[in-house]
Amino acid sequence: MARAVSPRRKLITTVAAWAVSLLIFFPVLWMILTSFKTEASAVASPPQLFTADWTLQNYSDVWARSDYPRFFWNSVVISVGSTLLGLAIAIPAAWSMAFVPGRKTKDLLMWMLSTKMMPGVAVLIPLYLLFQRTGLFDTKIGLVLALMLMNLPIIVWMLYTYFKEIPSEILEASRMDGASLWKEVVYVLTPMAIPGIASTLLLNVILAWNEAFWTITLTTTKAAPLSAFIASFSAPQGLFYAKLSAASTMAIAPILILGWFSQKQLVRGLTFGAVK
Amino acid sequence: MSTQSNRAAARLMVAPSVILLFIWMIVPLAMTLYFSFRLYRLLSPERSGWVGLANYTWFLKSPEFWQAIGNTLALVGGVLVITVVLGILIALLIDQPVKGQGVLRILVIAPFFVMPPVAASIWKNLFMHPQNGLFAAVSRAFGADPILYLENHPMLSVIGIVSWEWLPFATLILLTAMQSLSSEQLEAAEMDGAKPISRFRYIVLPHLTRSITVVILIETIFLLGIFGEIFTTTQGGPGSASTTLPYMIFKQAIAAKDIGRAAAGGIIAVILANIVAIFLMRGIGRNLDA
């Protein structure tokens, strides 16, 4: 256990830690504050941390100018859909790798991860054409598939590291008890791995929500999520700092709130098996 | 713990992932490979045909190419060094007995939830803008001229922005790892007469090796493809000062509308990515799974 430290030392470290943390957080804070300012006070010189004329005008302007709920809904469907689909495919794969490892298991896992190293831009044109041909372009199902495949290696890897910590004796016990493979996975493995699965789900929802390459290039309007919504505001059309900040805040708020609430669970799961 | 029927089931259960990923990788790659040997310009669709290695030689001879390689390495390497080093320092700081550790974690993790286009546009407009940015105001307050970050130090600016995005990831993984270190080990080292620096060097750092490995692996995977941040901030400029390999390919495909050349660039990028991957997996894969 942590030993008692002198109050003075605790004060110093507390101040330092808070200063550093606030510095890291500051850009987000500044953006949120700016979103509640008038355009004039947003660019006031010298800049003001707080202003006298707080306003919600920017939010109502952004709301009026674009169909936020649609972008929002698309983001939810795409990020949650791709993650759930990915889990459904990855759980059996991770079971195999964790409990029936072969000599090639590690190589397979590493190969899966290496597919993620291929820069998206390198295959942009072919995928664009493929999506056009197959009618997946600008559809939610198309993006669900694309993001699922993009994150699948990460999902498999995370699940693999959790599953490996489950003693194989418990799965063997279920086999002795007459459970079929399917029942073993559904009744024993999955419930035992719930914390790990939850972390995986959270991280991948966040990754999918924040994905801003395929979601922008493979959509136009119908299936466009919040990344496309914010891209339309960054286009150079005069500098409306307050409105830009409001739109940005709206784009990240849902995931920021989700992330903050589930922060403990998420961080625990972020270790990728690196912490025993 | 395996029987034959188990191994068969395992192969069956791993198959969907492998097959889907293989298709997802091989089909676009094959198409890219095909395009890379073709003359294929969107602006002059009537001219087409095989051009052999012309697209590749154009790429390899372009002075921009080598700069792009350099920039890509600088971006990946720079962000890795910054996030790992700062990550360790911040994790060490937060791991001390401080008040409000929970809140600190919430503050530190926030950038991780900010999508890249938003992160890039906050930094570009609210901070780095030469007239209205906060940094300009700070410079003026000290009586100096505002620094033209994106114009004069484009690569450094991009590295800074991307590092900010990835710092939480590194910090939190390293923090979790640090907290898993048994305090008995540290106390034993203290009994053995180790000073704080030695304790960090000989106890804490070795304990963090696996976590640092994971951070490097995951970050590299994402950093190799960094695109949106550059697109939003510098557009690869000025000139090609902040053009990375992915961005150079993008410029060929979208600005020059030369699909053939872009495809050749894509293949080169894939080859380079694989070299990096092999290098990483060799050095790291063994470290990962003891």
Place this chain on the structure above:
Amino acid sequence: MGKITLTQVRKSFGETHVIPGIDLNIEHGEFVVFVGPSGCGKSTLLRLIAGLEDISGGKIEIDGTDATDLPPGKRGLAMVFQSYALYPHMSVKKNIAFPLKMAGMDEAAIEAKVQSAAKILNLANYLERKPGQLSGGQRQRVAIGRAIVREPAAFLFDEPLSNLDAALRVTMRQEISELHQKLATTMIYVTHDQVEAMTMADKIVVLNAGRIEQVGAPLELYNHPQNLFVAGFIGSPKMNLITGAEAQKHGCTTLGVRPEYIEVSADGPWQGTIGLAEHLGSDTFLKVDVPGIGMLTVRGSGEMHLHHGNQIRLGPQAGKIYRFGPDGKAL
């Protein structure tokens, strides 16, 4: 029923032959203990019988039917694991009910069986708890409960007591023996602890390097070890094994004398110095350095008022010596 027959059962992992070939008959209702040092293949043999590993060759029959290729759940066996392998997310009740649920039994019948198992094992008050809230002994009982509700042809125990503290181990040992008497079902029990083997078994199978060294009733193994390995393994403290001139005097390569059959007496043939004396009250253990023979362990009953450095004379009791030939076999 519960008759298990192994015929030329082999197991190899790649080039390593863990079990080169075993023949064994286990009769209905027997309590059979596989015992041997770690790495002797006893757990592997149990897992082969359970079906958790494929055999590389040979045949396993359970009650006359060939079970060689049956999956574990279809062999009618129940297993209690070293770590108990309870399902941590299920209550005690659900843990015990799991095999019945897998068998598709209806709710009412499951409930009745769980209740009766809980009664036998004193678990009735803990049915709603999760395994994490139980003590080691209670977890052990839940694992046994999960096994008995299936009414298996045989129970398999894989070092089930090794995670318990010494006192609890004795209690559980007795409980398992009583359970065997009550159920009269075949039990196969793996342990490296020869005390467990001696106290529980009807039949002990001593394994070494994947081979059976000897099969027999506990006292048969104690009284008539067929070879040096069994002689050294069965009995605690270990049998003294003497080689050299003293052995040749008795016409053998190795002379074995159990510590409890060495007498300390003024006219003993050997003379030695006490190196260590352990006084337990009920027994006294002596380590005696005898020149020309080596260090001997002596077990005397009661308190013996002997101490470090004392010179004593001692010798084997008449007729209580074991003689082994150059091949390690008993003569």
